[in-house]
Amino acid sequence: MLALSQPAFVLHSRAYRESSALVDFLTPQGRLRAVLRGARGKAGTLARPFVALDAEFRGRSELKNVSRLEATGFPMLIAGQALFSGLYLNELLIRLLPAEDPHPLLFDHYAMTLQALAEGRAIEPLLRSFEWRLLGELGYGFALDSDVQGEPIAPEGLYRLQTEEGMVPVGQFQPGVFQGKELLAMAEADWSAVGALAAAKRLMRQALAPHLGGKPLVSRELFMTLKEPVRD
Template sequence: MEWRDEGIVIGVKRHGEGAALLELMTREHGRHLGLVRGGRSARMQPVLQAGNSVAVAWRARLDEHLGSFQVEPTAQRAARLMGSPAALYGLGVLGALVRLLPERDPHPGLYEGLEVIVNALDDPALAGPLVVRFELAILQELGFGLDLAQCAATGVRDNLAYVSPKTGRAVSAEAGGPWRDKLLPLPAFLHEGQGRQLPGPDQLAAAFRLTGHFLNRHVYEPRGVPAPEVRAAFLAALLAAAQR
């Protein structure tokens, strides 16, 4: 068995004396692991860093085997991202999100989104909105997508202000007013049709509370695992950067 693809490094672990177990998010083969012989060498260590992009060839005798990777760098971002605390935490958040997907299940749309995000992770103004949208995309791919396009009660598409914590559907300010204490705030930058509007700190925090609620409800709690601690550290780093 053999295939070639492009991928983004999600994680690396030591394997034996000189090899590395490489975890990638690939364009056509999803989240995929493989052994890199000589992965701990001086030449390969800078390549096998989270956030870098690589061209890979995977080989195994049988499809269900771990297999081995041959790796060539295509974009080495890790050195740049290491200079930003938010970017380092962001890489941890992205890795944790990608690991929610079944291994070897292709998600080319998520791969393209991930590539955009890792290129911008050291810009806190862009990193937060991009990551929270990636969380929405992960929920969608797992079958728990939110409906933020129109009001669940009236069907209107304007002045959406809330989200039902039970259904994940948007609610307008008028329809949701009497029950606003029981609804989740919907930040304006997440509305359908709101373009590339960048949020302020309060809106960004509200957006992460929104996605966090549904990740906990539909993903972490049913699997019996806690939300990754790095997520809170990432948001704190973003908010600290916004105050400078």
């Protein structure tokens, strides 16, 4: 089978047999799982997250073989909270993205998000943007400026999320609801609006939860334990 060269990022890698690694890659053609032989040598140094790669894969089954792996630039220097955020994105993709389901726009968005994390840009807007893109690519997206009936979101209204459908107006405040002005700010990615980022985090958790099942995200738990260094 002809091996085609394509850009790739490593999402996760683990030891496999004596000297190989079982690696989950993100490529424009989707998430691929492949065996990387000689993982204890030079190739193994590339099988780590946040390194832009050029890769070739062989095989017709779901489990491929890596026939070539080369770095296309310097590793992105992602540390601290940004590092945990990158691991969170990787875990989301492993858990939610079907194998060999092409999403070239999602791949590009992922690469841009990693670059932004490496540049030290504000983390929360980057995460919310990526979660929203991922939901849309998987067919789980919904409108933020209109409700399930197609009516415009009212700034002073209250709404709850109906999974995989969209926002439903509610008559009075109840746990888990969102203000219309928060939804409209999200629709415009206006993160300067009061409460917009916090509301977006709650909304994305609600939207992602049914697709993640009951198993918690390891990266989210690690992120919650991350403490800022003590300053003198």
